Amino acid sequence: MESLRIEKTLNTPFVHLDPDTGKLEIKGRSVPENPLEFYTPINEWLERFKAQAAERVLSLDVELEYFNTSSSKCLLDVFKKMVQLKNAGAAVEINWWCEEFDDDMIEAGKDYQDLLGNIPFNIRIIAGE
Amino acid sequence: MKKDYSQVYREMQDENFILSYKGQVGFVQINSLLRIIEDRLETAEQNPKTRKKVYNIATECYQNLSHHLEKHSEEIGTKGLAVFEAYQDKYVIATGNYVFKDSEEKIRERIDYINSLSKEELREYHKQLLASEGFSEKGTAGLGFVDIARKSEGNLRYEFSHLDDNLAFFTLKVEIPRIETKQE
Numbered sequence: 018m019e020s021l022r023i024e025k026t027l028n029t030p031f032v033h034l035d036p037d038t039g040k041l042e043i044k045g046r047s048v049p050e051n052p053l054e055f056y057t058p059i060n061e062w063l064e065r066f067k068a069q070a071a072e073r074v075l076s077l078d079v080e081l082e083y084f085n086t087s088s089s090k091c092l093l094d095v096f097k098k099m100v101q102l103k104n105a106g107a108a109v110e111i112n113w114w115c116e117e118f119d120d121d122m123i124e125a126g127k128d129y130q131d132l133l134g135n136i137p138f139n140i141r142i143i144a145g146e
Numbered sequence: 147m148k149k150d151y152s153q154v155y156r157e158m159q160d161e162n163f164i165l166s167y168k169g170q171v172g173f174v175q176i177n178s179l180l181r182i183i184e185d186r187l188e189t190a191e192q193n194p195k196t197r198k199k200v201y202n203i204a205t206e207c208y209q210n211l212s213h214h215l216e217k218h219s220e221e222i223g224t225k226g227l228a229v230f231e232a233y234q235d236k237y238v239i240a241t242g243n244y245v246f247k248d249s250e251e252k253i254r255e256r257i258d259y260i261n262s263l264s265k266e267e268l269r270e271y272h273k274q275l276l277a278s279e280g281f282s283e284k285g286t287a288g289l290g291f292v293d294i295a296r297k298s299e300g301n302l303r304y305e306f307s308h309l310d311d312n313l314a315f316f317t318l319k320v321e322i323p324r325i326e327t328k329q330e
Contacts, residue, residue: 050173050209086289089293124269128272131273132277
């Protein structure tokens with residue numbers, strides 16, 4: 018299976034999904050006009066990964082500077098896919114990275130935690146400079 | 147008659163920064179406005195929390211404006227108003243656009259409902275919308291106002307100025323207080 022790599026733009030984040038290491042990253046800004054279009058390849062990739070999910074270790078790091086409300090819905094879909102991968106036998110964790118001062122980002126992480134329930138969803142603080 | 151811009155400049159001097167835009171509010175134009183605001187905040191706002199919050203709310207307000215104009219495009223154009231004001235003690239973000247009578251009722255109901263909720267109720271409502279399936283026909287998640295209300299922690303202020311029986315100008319206004327940062 019091929020890795021998925023998308024370079025960041027002004028409105029969309031850097032994405033790297035590596036099937037060999039199980040390391041998944043979404044980093045940067047997510048404020049596109051059409052987030053559905055942007056997130057579809059990510060969700061499709063995760064769907065394809067299901068076939069080899071058993072016994073794998075998957076770690077998704079999400080480190081967003083900004084995200085708009087329509088992206089928030091797409092992110093939930095990505096997280097739900099991670100739950101499905103867990104159900105397919107993978108050991109899964111999601112890390113939601115926030116700056117220490119960013120209460121809005123921390124709150125958003127807590128909302129996802131509540132909505133997902135049955136998956137390790139860690140709110141992590143980015144070490145200050 | 148020529149416009150005296152020195153007068154405009156003097157009038158604007160009291161405030162730190164004002165950006166007022168009227169015109170097409172497609173995604174491209176909104177992006178340009180947000181770039182200017184981001185640049186400006188980078189130098190003018192010392193508090194990173196406020197800086198991020200203000201930029202976030204501006205993004206949501208203007209993208210919201212952009213999305214919600216579309217259905218009127220043929221009849222009353224795709225133009226809107228986007229305002230950003232930075233004062234010593236607060237930021238003001240405002241948008242304006244034309245809406246039809248039936249939209250007015252829906253918008254009123256929606257904002258009044260959001261304004262009636264406590265912080266915790268708003269959080270629950272947000273989660274409920276987030277978890278509901280699918281996107282609206284406009285491709286938005288219907289979360290815009292809720293998100294803006296949560297982030298600004300204040301009531302969304304709005305106004306409708308009626309032009310005739312069927313058309314009104316809708317103004318949305320959000321204020322974000324500036325947090326004092328101690329200068330060392």
